[in-house]
Amino acid sequence: MKRTTLTLGSILLLGLAACGSEEEADEVTIGYFPNFTHITTVIALENGFMEEELGDDITINTNTFPDGGAFMEAMSTRDLDVGTVGPSPATQTYITNPEHSIIAGAVNGGAVLAVRDGSGIESVEDLDGANVAIPTIGSTQDIMLRHELNEVGLTPVADGGTVNLMPQAPADTSTLFLQGDVDAAATQEPWGVFLENQADATILLDEEEFAWGRESTTTVVTARNAFSEANPEIVEGYLRAHIRAVEFIEENQEEAVSVFVDHIEEITGSGLDYDETLEASNRLNPTYEINEDVLQQMATISVEAEYANSDDIEGLVDYSYLDVVLE
Structure with a gap:
């Protein structure tokens, strides 16, 4: 071979x-x-x-x-x-x-919704007005996040709503959390664990809860x-x-x-x-x-x-x- x-x-x-x-x-x-x-x-x-x-x-x-x-x-x-x-x-x-x-x-x-320490975000509803990092526009995590937003009546800024979706390389998200440039991230692993350990992030929705859960x-x-x-x-x-x-x-x-x-x-x-x-x-x-x-x-x-x-x-x-x- x-x-x-x-x-x-x-x-x-x-x-x-x-x-x-x-x-x-x-x-x-x-x-x-x-x-x-x-x-x-x-x-x-x-x-x-x-x-x-x-x-x-x-x-x-x-x-x-x-x-x-x-x-x-x-x-x-x-x-x-x-x-x-x-x-x-x-x-x-x-x-x-x-x-x-x-x-x-x-x-x-293998995907989670993480929030920055000090962001004040304790629920999906609290993403109103937040900057949320996603890997790329149209990515699977983008779609999963939109599913969660739909469930609570929120929409992205691009659609006339109040949640700002920010395409960012997952490897850069820890730095953005520490700088306070983003409030949350819809991301795949291992970046969720990295955010927890390196940027003191909180997992708002884990793999059991985010979008369709483990399905x-x-x-x-x-x-x-x-x-x-x-x-x-x-x-x-x-x-x-x-x-x-x-x-x-x-x-x-x-x-x-x-x-x-x-x-x-x-x-x-x-x-x-x-x-x-x-x-x-x-x-x-x-x-x-x-x-x-x-x-x-x-x-x-x-x-x-x-x-x-x-x-x-x-x-x-x-x-x-x-x-x-x-x-």
């Missing part, structure tokens, strides 16, 4: 070469984020599950992305075949370009339809590796976190605190199951936010490859 890491420029060149009809492939490009909620992909790669399940004849290329928009753009331009992404970008892109499918779940939960779909496995149809064996091999990763994380929590922390330092040059990341792992629920009801609610919120012009996501979820693997 060959394994390479592609730069964004090189995958663009591959994408141009791939235009036209799909044929049986001897390589696959796997995408993911260097985020904790993508731990299933990291474990599947680092523990050799992908290599074992795909076999010696398939070359594995990997590429990391900073956000869901970049991930989905690469998939839409055939520069990416399969990988993990937040459900909101996958849903929003599907509305305008239904050329991909969600083929499995990856992580549920909140945080990360999903998404595949490009043309690639999947031409290469079902590769997609099924990916899913077998994914399921092995889910089981490994459940049975070997400390080792899985150690593998993840080492991987992130290797590819980014930045280290995560092991103990804090281990603490954060208790808020994640790795899975292969898909909650279509949550996906539909997310799609409807995206329309209300004018991130999409429809919430018709019929056909987005494709169980066929997972069903084969689970037989």
